[in-house]
Amino acid sequence: MRGWLAAAVAAGLPSMAMAQTAAPPKAAKRPHQVQSPNGARADSYYWLRDDTRKNPEMLAYLAAENAYADAQLAPLKPLQAKLYEETVSHIKQDDASVPFRKNGYWYGTRFAAGADYPIIERRKGELGAPAETMFDQPAMARGHNFFALSDWDVSPDNQRVAWAEDVVGRRQYTLKVKSLATGEVASDTINNIEPNLVWAGDNRTLLYIEKDPVTLRGFRVKAHQLGTPASADRLLYEEKDDTFNMRLLKTADERWICITISSTVSDEQRCAPAANPTQFTVIAPRAREFRYDADHIGDHWVIRTNRGAKNYKLVTVADAALGKGPAAWRDLTPASDSVFIQNFQPFEGFIAIDQREGGNRMIRLLTDAGKSVPVKADEPAYQMALSINAETKTDWVRYTYASLVTPTTTYEVNVRTGERRVLKVAPVPGYDPTKYTTERLWATARDGTRIPVSIVYAKGVKRDGTAPLFQYAYGSYGISTDPAVDPGRIGLLDRGVVYAIAHIRGGQEMGRGWYDDGHLLNKRNSFTDFIDVTRFLVANKYAAKGRVAALGGSAGGLLMGGVANMAPEDYKVIIAQVPFVDVVTTMLDASIPLTTFEYDEWGNPAQKQYYDYMLSYSPYDNVTAKAYPALYVGTGLWDSQVQYYEPTKWVAKLRELKTDANPLVFRVNMEAGHGGKSGRFERYRQNAEWQAFLLQQLGVN
Secondary structure: OHHHHHHHHHOOOOOHHHOOOOOOOOOOOOOOEEOOOOOOEEOOOHHHOOOOOOOHHHHHHHHHHHHHHHHHHHHHHHHHHHHHHHHHHOOOOOOEOOOEEEOOEEEEEEOOOOOOOOEEEEEEOOOOOOOEEEEEHHHHHOOOOOOEEEEEEEOOOOOEEEEEEEOOOOOOEEEEEEEOOOOOEOOOOEEEEEEEEEEOOOOOEEEEEEEOOOOOOEEEEEEEEOOOOHHHOEEEEEOOOOOOEEEEEEOOOOOEEEEEEEOOOEEEEEEEEOOOOOOOEEOOOOOOOEOEEEEEEOOEEEEEEOOOOOOOEEEEEEHHHOOOOHHHOEEOOOOOOOEEEEEEEEEOOEEEEEEEEOOEEEEEEEEOOOOEEEOOOOOOOOEEEEOOOOOOOOOEEEEEEEOOOOOOEEEEEEOOOOOEEEEEEOOOOOOOHHHEEEEEEEEEOOOOOEEEEEEEEEOOOOOOOOOOEEEEOOOOOOOOOOOOOOHHHHHHHHOOOEEEEEOOEOEOOOOHHHHHOOOHHHOHHHHHHHHHHHHHHHHOOOOOOOOEEEEEEOHHHHHHHHHHHHOHHHOOEEEEEOOOOOHHHHHOOOOOOOOHHHHHHHOOOOOHHHHHHHHHHOOHHHOOOOOOOEEEEEEEOOOOOOOOHHHHHHHHHHHHHOOOOOOEEEEEEOOOEOOEOOOOOHHHHHHHHHHHHHHHHHOOO
16 A cells, blocks of 8 residues: 555655545444344444434534545545546537427427536427427526426427426425416426326326325326316325335327336236226236236237246237236247347337347337348447337337447437438547447356456557456346446546446346346345456456456445445445445335335345345445445435435444545535436536546556
8 A cells, every 4th residue: 555655646646645634523323223023133323314304413424424525535626627627528518309209399408508407399390490498497497406307298289298396306296387388387286296297188187196205105196187276186096005116108109098007026007098097997917927018009009028938028919808918918029038128119010129138238120010120230239229209100210329439329210121310429529439449248257157248448558457447337126237438437448447337137138037136035146246247357457456446326336335345355446326235224114215115126124034135235234344445435315215324324334343544435415315416517526526536546647
C-alpha cells in the first residue's frame, strides 16, 4: 500500500491520505432482537430504521456520514468535475427521439440544450406539421427537488391526456388529466397510484391501480369517471393475495383492456372489451409454475407461455375460445432448450419475436404462413429489442440494436422484403467506435458452468495482466444485462480501464434455467459466478490482480455485499448502490414494500430451509472482523424498494468490524428514492463522484 501511495502521489493523483483525517461517524449500538419462527437474532443497529424519516438522531447520523463523505472525497473534486464534463460532452444537448405514429398523430420527445427533462409533443397527420406540446417537463419540474412523469395515455378521441407523476421519489404517483386543446388541467386528481393507467373507449373513463399506503403494493383496479370525485370510483378488481402485483395494458390492436396479475412463478390475465371494461374474462386461471402473457390481433389471441416449454413458446387461441384455458391453445412455435422467448408483438399477418440465444438478445419475424426469419447482427456481443410499434397494420417492424461499441441504432425492417432502414443512430459527440474492441468471452465457473462475459476496451490496451478492470453484474429477478454504449463509461475506457459485464446466473441471458440456477436455494451461484469471472479475466491477463473494481445496484448491491464478504481479496474497490443487504430482516417483515412479492425470488424466511440459506449469504449478517476492499455505498432516504436503513445499518456494522484502513464512503441522497435524483444530467453528476473514487483506488491517472 505504501509503495502504491508513493507512486500515486508521484503521478499527481489525489490520495485518500491527503483528505481530511477526521474519524468516520460511529453509530450508537442498542440491543434489539429480530424475532422469527426460527429464532431471534441480535441487531444492534435496528434503531436506525425510522419509517417516518423524522428521527433527529437518525437524521443526524446520516448528515454526519454525508459530511464525512464530503471531507474524504474533497481531493477528488477536480477529477469528479472533469469526468462529469467529459460525460456531458458525449451527450447531444438538443437530442430528439424517433417519432412514432398512432391514431393520426406523430409522437416524440426532444430536449432543449442543457435541459434535464424532455418536452413531449405531437404532430397531426404529417411529420412536418406544427408541433403541439403535451408536456413541458422542464416547466413541470420547476420548484421540485425530484420529478418523474412515468406514464401517460392519450384518450382514443385524441382530446385529453392522462398522466402519472411523482415529486417525492417514493413511487407513490398522482393521476392528473388535461385537455390537449386548451391545456386546462382537470380537477380530477387521484393520489397513491401505480404509474400505470389506460383510457376506456368512451373517452371519459380511466382505469388505474390503487396502492396500499403502507406496503405500496398495487392491489385495486378502479375506474374513474371524469368530473366525479375519486371516492365514487368503481372497484373493478381487488387482488387479495399479497404475493402478486398488477399492471394494466391495452392489447396491440387496442380493442381490449387487460389486468395482468403476476408473481415470480405464476400469472393470470383478465381482459375486457375496451369499449366497456366492466366484465373481465380470465384467459387462464393462475397456477404455480405456470406463466403466460397474452395479446390480441384481428380475431385471435397470441400467448407467450412456459406451459410445456421452460424457455417459453407462442400459442394462439380464437376469440370464441377465450377463457377456455390451455386446452384450446394451438402452438405457433416449438419448445426449445436453447432459445428463450422474452417478448413478442403481434401485427396483422406476422409476429415479431424478441428472443435470446447464445447469451445475445435478437429479433425473429414469424409470418402467418409459418416463415421464420432472424434479423442478422455483425458483432459477437450485442442486443436487439423491439422498439415502439404503435400501429399493427404495417409491414415494417421497428427495433433497436446496440453493443458495447455501437451506439443504440433504431432500425425498421420489412417483413416481406427483408429491406432494412436506419432511422436514427443515437448521437454520441466526440466518440469514435473504431477506437474500441468488444469481445464475447466464456468464463468457467467452479461448478463447470460456462458464464458469458461481454467485454470492451480501448485499442492499444495491452493484454498483459496490468490493466485495471471494472466489472458489473445484476443477476436477479430474471433481468438480463445487455451491452450498450454509455456516455459515462467512455472516459473510463479512454483512461485504459477494461469494462466487463458478467452475465451471471439469476438473469435470463441463457434462458429460464439460467434464472432458476441463480435464485432461491441457488442464489449463491450468482456470487460465485461473479467472483469466478473476475478470476478468469485476471488469469487470462485482461486485468491485473489488485486493480479490479466491481459495481452493482439494488439486487446487484446484494451481489456486491456478498462478494465483499466472500472474496474481499479479489477486489480493490466495490461500488454498492442502493444495496439490498439486510435480506433476512427485510423478508421477515411483510409491511415493507416488495417483501411479499418476493418470497419466490429469495424464499420465505419463516420456513427454516430458506431462513438458514438466506442467513448464509445476507451481507449484513455476514460482516466479520476482517479486511474489506475500499467501499463506496449509496442510498436514497425516500427509497421505497430498498429502504435507506439497509445500507445504513450495513455501513455502521462495517465501520465497527472491518480491520483494514481502506476508505468507506457512504453517500445518502436526502431528496430522492431508489433511482437517485431525477434529471438527465443529475445522474451523471452523481456517477462522476463514485467514478472518481473508483479511478483513484485503481491508481488510474
